[in-house]
Each structure stands twice: as structure tokens, then as C-alpha cells.
Amino acid sequence: MVLLYWLVQWPAEHFMFGGEDGFAAMPDWQRALLPIISCFVLVVFFIWLPAKYHKLGIPYVIERLNYHQGVLPVVNGIVQFFSVAIALAGGLSIGKEGPAVHIGATFGSLLAQRNRLPQFGVETLLACGVSGAIAASFQTPLGGVLFAFEVIFLEYRVQYVLPVLLSSVVGMLVSQYFLGALSVFRVSDFSATLLNLDLLLACLTLVLSIVVLALLFNRVQKILWPLSRLPIWTRFSLVAMVTSLAAYYLPEILGGGYDPLVKALSGETLMYSLLVFLVAKTLLTSFTIGLGIPGGMIGPTLIIGGVAGVQVASVFGAGMGIHHELALFALLGMAGMMAACFQAPLTALITVVEMTHSSEAIVPALFVIVLACLIMRLIFQEESVFVSRLHFAGLSHTLNPFKHHLMLHSVQPVSEEVVVLPAYASPEEVKDLGASTLDFAAFRVDDNWRIARRAHMVEALEALNQGPQPWLVAEGDHILMNLFEAVESTSIDKLEDPDSLASVADWFHQTQASDVLVVFSKSQQVSVISRRAMDQFLFKDR
Known part of the structure; x- marks a missing residue:
């Protein structure tokens, strides 16, 4: 995230007088040309890349x-x-935080793959990557933790909390060390606020405004998603x-910075009304993301x-003193x-409180958050925009609980270790097996x-x-046993490096076999798993 900030800020500092959000200070023709150049570079970039690398963003992480x-x-x-760096440098109306989640999740997934961790470890490190990325983006450690659970996993998982918290804190500390404080604005100038009739009416108006804007934001994207075939x-x-x-x-709606909000709070007038800004920013952002810009x-x-x-607040201020x-x-x-x-109420509350360094507004914030979420979910049947994107692609946003249960377990509880012998073994090797506590031996005939x-x-x-015996074979000075002819054996298929019981269950479902030989290439360990052993394990676990 530090590198991404630097990558975006470098051209802004060299070509914009106002920094990252200084598009309004540029000449009109340069400002209008910038998005065209950015989109052209992105087109060339994505046409050159194979299609499998075009999937990006939070919905892809959930998938x-x-x-x-x-x-x-x-x-x-x-x-x-x-x-995302190219898009932000061109002034496209997107944010950098969603891509940060993808990048952070990729780091976590890579660490888990390199260390061949079971599914529990994969999910833990993926959650660590997500929370660390959000914490580095906003410098909000608790917000990062809640984002991982509410938005990515769509449920709270207590067993992941400690490592995810640690990742969030480290991400924030690294961000603060290299970038300094990223406070959007400070709200130390207002004291604890009690709900009264005037404030309640203003909050209700704000809720209705938010619902309208959120519906516009979500519905425009849904209309544009079918155009992904273009x-x-x-x-x-x-x-x-x-x-x-x-x-x-409307230059102030460009980019993903907070400059328009800071100006509005400081009393500076925008080039146009706040209402025009709201509608234009909402439409442009949903249009940009809905057509596939990776932001x-x-x-x-x-x-x-x-x-x-x-x-x-401006509308109600004159008559109600707020x-x-x-x-x-x-x-x-x-x-x-x-x-x-x-649809992430706690994430929204904690993120904003941490960003503004104030907890004075928790009660009215909860009122606005809960009411807005309920109206969106119950009246308009709107889910999270990320979940809706998955449903549009024909995918589920949640995993089958039974399959997830299997994914969290390694194959060790249901496997029996196997001694591997050559197809032509010496009597001494077979004799050693007789003194072993293992119940099975495996050998390979040709490739079977x-x-x-x-x-x-x-x-x-x-x-x-x-x-x-007729199955004895002389090989030089040694007498060997042809195990294929000497012992009663059965053919068995091999499954390499299953990451969890879910992989074994899928294999059994596809092949309808009753046993499988599991081979771990890293440790060279060989085991056998039977369908019966899996059934007994699941029955006992239940």
C-alpha cells in the first residue's frame, strides 16, 4: 500500500499543482485528456494480458x-x-482501498501456499492480508479486522481474531511510518451529542438521502454488468x-481523494452545488466500476x-441550529x-470513528447505520454490492457449511500410513513389514x-x-518376491497432495471409488483413505 500511494502521488506531484486531488488546478485540455490516456493504457494492458488475469477486486477474492x-x-x-495505479493517475473516479484488499489477500494466500498450510491456515492468512491492507489504507486496525469478517467472510470467526488483529496493527504501523498520519478530517470541535427532535429529523433526512444514493450507486452497476460481454x-x-x-x-469529482469533502467541511465553496457533486460523483463512480475499470x-x-x-447539515442548519x-x-x-x-454496519462505524479519531458520535451513527441498512435490505431487497456481483456471475457468496467443515480438516485423522515396497521385494523387506504396526503395504506395477x-x-x-514358490525371481545373487503374484492385492488410484478432506470427498464423489492412495510429494508420505473411514470420522465429529 505504501508503494501504491507513492506510485499514484509521484505523477500527481510532478504534473499537478494541487497534488493527488489537484485536477481542478490543471488546464482544461490537460484535465480532459488525462482520462483518455489512462483508459488507452489500460486497454493496451488488458488486451495484452490473457483473459484469466482480468479477474480482479473484492468479488474475485470472495470467489x-x-x-x-x-x-x-x-x-x-x-x-x-x-x-489501479494507472486508473488513479488518470483521474478515474475509483478508490484504491478495494484493490488493496485484493493485493493483501494475495500476499496471505501466497504465504499459505508456500507453506502448504491446511484450509484453516489459508483462511487465517487471507484474512490477515485483507485486514492489513485496509488498516494500511485507512490506518484503522479495528476497521480492517471487521472488514475481513463482514465483507469477505460474511461472518464473524472468533478463532481468527488474534492473528488478524496483529496483521492490522502491523499494517497500520508500517503505513504511519512511511506515509505519516492519513487523517481525513478531525472532529474534535464537537462535543457529545444528545439525540433531540431536530437532530432526529435531520438524521432521518440523511438516512433517506443515503438510501437514494446507495440505490443509485448499486442499481447503475447492475444495469452495466451485462455489458461485460462487450x-x-x-x-x-x-x-x-x-x-x-x-x-x-466537473473536475472535483475526479480521482479517489477526499479533497472535495475536506473543502466542504472547511467552508470552501465548490465550483458547483453539493447536490450536483453528489449525483455526478455517484453516477460517474458506478459507471466507471460497472464497466470494468479495476478500481x-x-x-x-x-x-x-x-x-x-x-x-x-447545511439545509437544516439555518432553521434548527445544527x-x-x-x-x-x-x-x-x-x-x-x-x-x-x-451491508457492513460495524465495519462502517468503527472505520469512520478510527479515521476521525472521535467516538462522540457513536449513538447517532448507529441510528443512521442501522436504519439505512434495514431499509436497503428489507424494503429494497438490496444486498452488498459485492454479493450482488457474485450472484450476477452465477456464484454463491457463501460456502456450503458441510463442505467448509471438510475444508478445515486435514486428511490425517482418516488416513492410515502405508509402507511402500518395490514390486520385486526381498524376503527381508517383507519380514520387516511383519514386525511393523502398519496394516497396509503398497507397490507399483508399471504405472499402476x-x-x-x-x-x-x-x-x-x-x-x-x-x-x-513360483513367484520367486532370481536377480543376480538375490532372490526376490514378485509381490503382484505372491500376495492378494487390489488396484488403487492415487491422489497427490490433497489440501483437505474436502478434496478427498470431491474425489470420492467423482470416481465413486471406495479407497484412495494419498501421496504427499513434499514429505514422501503415503497413506490410504477409505470412504468408510471418512464416514466414521464425520459421524463421530457430529
């Missing part, structure tokens, strides 16, 4: 978690890093044209909600908008594996006491 055991390809994370150059060209027009007439939604929703809060609470209503709007769009019980091996060895 890989539910359908691919949390394995995230490294190349997709690298593509996400550079593509060629990438067509979709990105549309984004370039619309953003270029916006850059010429995030978290930052823009916070900006939209914050400006909506300032607008409501004009001095602009910061309070900005905070309420940020929390409400984030919660309404992502066969398995035999230890008792059958001992019987063949005892038959030598009766005289030479």
Missing part, C-alpha cells in the same frame, strides 16, 4: 475463497496493483469519454456519504453510505498402484517355509 480454497494467483494481484476497448472507451466530459465541466468502491462511498452529510455540526453529519453520512452499500494387507504379506512369507 476464490469459496470455490478455490482461497488460492489467489499472484499475477492477478500484480495486475491489480498496476492497473470488448474491453469498447467499455473502457465509454469510460474515457464520460470521464473526459466530467473532467472538463475500488470504498473510498468513493465514504466521500459521497460525507458530502451528503454536509449537505443535510449548522455547526458539519463534521458530525459528514461522519454520519460516511458511516451510513458505507454500511448501506456493503496396488495395495495389500500386511497379513497377506506375512502369509506369503510363511509359504517360503514349505519350499520354493
